[in-house]
Amino acid sequence: NAGVTQTPKFQVLKTGQSMTLQCAQDMNHEYMSWYRQDPGMGLRLIHYSVGAGITDQGEVPNGYNVSRSTTEDFPLRLLSAAPSQTSVYFCATLRSLAGLGTGELFFGEGSRLTVL
Amino acid sequence: AQSVSQHNHHVILSEAASLELGCNYSYGGTVNLFWYVQYPGQHLQLLLKYFSGDPLVKGIKGFEAEFIKSKFSFNLRKPSVQWSDTAEYFCAVNYGGSQGNLIFGKGTKLSVKP
Numbered sequence: 001n002a003g004v005t006q007t008p009k010f011q012v013l014k015t016g017q018s019m020t021l022q023c024a025q026d027m028n029h030e031y032m033s034w035y036r037q038d039p040g041m042g043l044r045l046i047h048y049s050v051g052a053g054i055t056d057q058g059e060v061p062n063g064y065n066v067s068r069s070t071t072e073d074f075p076l077r078l079l080s081a082a083p084s085q086t087s088v089y090f091c092a093t094l095r096s097l098a099g100l101g102t103g104e105l106f107f108g109e110g111s112r113l114t115v116l
Numbered sequence: 117a118q119s120v121s122q123h124n125h126h127v128i129l130s131e132a133a134s135l136e137l138g139c140n141y142s143y144g145g146t147v148n149l150f151w152y153v154q155y156p157g158q159h160l161q162l163l164l165k166y167f168s169g170d171p172l173v174k175g176i177k178g179f180e181a182e183f184i185k186s187k188f189s190f191n192l193r194k195p196s197v198q199w200s201d202t203a204e205y206f207c208a209v210n211y212g213g214s215q216g217n218l219i220f221g222k223g224t225k226l227s228v229k230p
Contacts, residue, residue, distance in 0.1 A: 031216045040125070042206060042220035043160075050215060058217065090159060094216035097167070102148045102210045105218065107159040 002026055006091050006108035013081045013115045021076040021111050023091030031094035032074040036060065036087040049074055081115045088112050118144050120209050122221035129197055130229050137192040137224050139207030146212030149190040151181055155203045166190065199230045
């Protein structure tokens with residue numbers, strides 16, 4: 001099994017360009033999420049989804065859109081890239097543990113985005 | 117707002133030294149606690165987790181953590197570090213019912229000198 005697959009691994013954009021970061025999982029997990037990682041800031045939640053057709057905002061959603069048409073895929077869209085969006089982006093899925101309301105997150109390898 | 121604090125930004129140790137990394141979280145009712153590790157150039161991997169029960173939890177690679185509810189702390193420990201433990205360590209908290217939504221600390225970079 002591949003687990004959580006992110007593409008591309010590296011991307012350079014110019015300010016104002018748009019792009020989509022892809023995330024696919026083969027673990028049949030309902031919950032998926034996107035985090036961004038910045039030096040000295042840890043990881044911050046951008047958007048998440050608890051199942052196909054359902055998405056919600058996290059801590060830092062501005063400038064990003066998501067959709068969840070299937071269980072497997074959860075793309076993250078930047079409509080008009082800004083230098084402040086230079087970051088490493090991680091997609092994660094959740095293996096839920098019954099009765100706990102949470103579980104274990106599995107992360108993808110990350111996508112390093114630079115916006116010039 | 118809910119938050120997680122990691123006390124040390126960068127820790128440098130020699131091999132065989134003992135390690136303790138601090139983590140405190142803000143009050144928010146029921147919490148689930150995690151430590152994740154990120155080796156250079158890699159993604160985050162779960163080191164250990166606490167949901168309930170024995171407050172001393174053991175994880176992979178000889179790491180353990182102790183949940184002290186009265187201090188809102190979940191410190192990570194290892195009796196004897198190895199060069200291969202060089203990595204960045206993140207404490208994370210899930211406030212009850214929020215599924216996979218974790219609040220991460222800013223991370224502690226551990227450098228182990230051979």
